[in-house]
Amino acid sequence: SLQVSEGLKYGTLPLGGSLFIMNSRLIAFLFALVFVIFINWFLNKTDIGCAMRATAENQTVAASLGINTKFCFICAFSMGTMFAGISGLLITPMFMAYPKIGTTFSIIAMSSMVLGGLGSIKGAMLGGLIIGIVESLTSIYVSSELSPIAINLMLMLVLIFKPFGIFGKGDRKA
Numbered sequence: 001s002l003q004v005s006e007g008l009k010y011g012t013l014p015l016g017g018s019l020f021i022m023n024s025r026l027i028a029f030l031f032a033l034v035f036v037i038f039i040n041w042f043l044n045k046t047d048i049g050c051a052m053r054a055t056a057e058n059q060t061v062a063a064s065l066g067i068n069t070k071f072c073f074i075c076a077f078s079m080g081t082m083f084a085g086i087s088g089l090l091i092t093p094m095f096m097a098y099p100k101i102g103t104t105f106s107i108i109a110m111s112s113m114v115l116g117g118l119g120s121i122k123g124a125m126l127g128g129l130i131i132g133i134v135e136s137l138t139s140i141y142v143s144s145e146l147s148p149i150a151i152n153l154m155l156m157l158v159l160i161f162k163p164f165g166i167f168g169k170g171d172r173k174a
Helices: 006-010 023-045 047-057 059-064 069-091 101-116 121-141 144-161
Strands: 012-016 019-022
Touching: 012 023, 019 023, 023 047, 023 069, 023 121, 047 059, 047 069, 059 069, 101 121, 101 144, 121 144
Parallel strands: none
Antiparallel strands: 012 019
């Protein structure tokens, strides 16, 4: 088993007053920030990233332009697997691992993507931050059992007023 130091696992960083953040959560957030910056750069500034975006937009047109769509799918799957593994490593100090732990995080991740706007990496990051804040505030001031309800209620309210999410652009017109 992987040994994690007590300072990393249970240590906190004071933010002022009675606010603290766990070291493990701060490290996970910093890694997530680096991942978002990397993915944004990769998809927007590299040839394979542009090819992957074209393939995601319209596979037939991308293939007719000479893009190896099979390679794009392999790259996307490989990157997703790599990020899932690293994410699992980063949450291990905070949560007890069990076989179906991914279900909880999958629901939160999907909510983050929808809240931020599908197709927007920055939106997914902002959606995750908003969900984390709502979950924390609900757990502190109301009840930890009601935090999933608060997250879903907040998601529904955002989608009522912005149906495509915070950064969503809606359907494209040709």
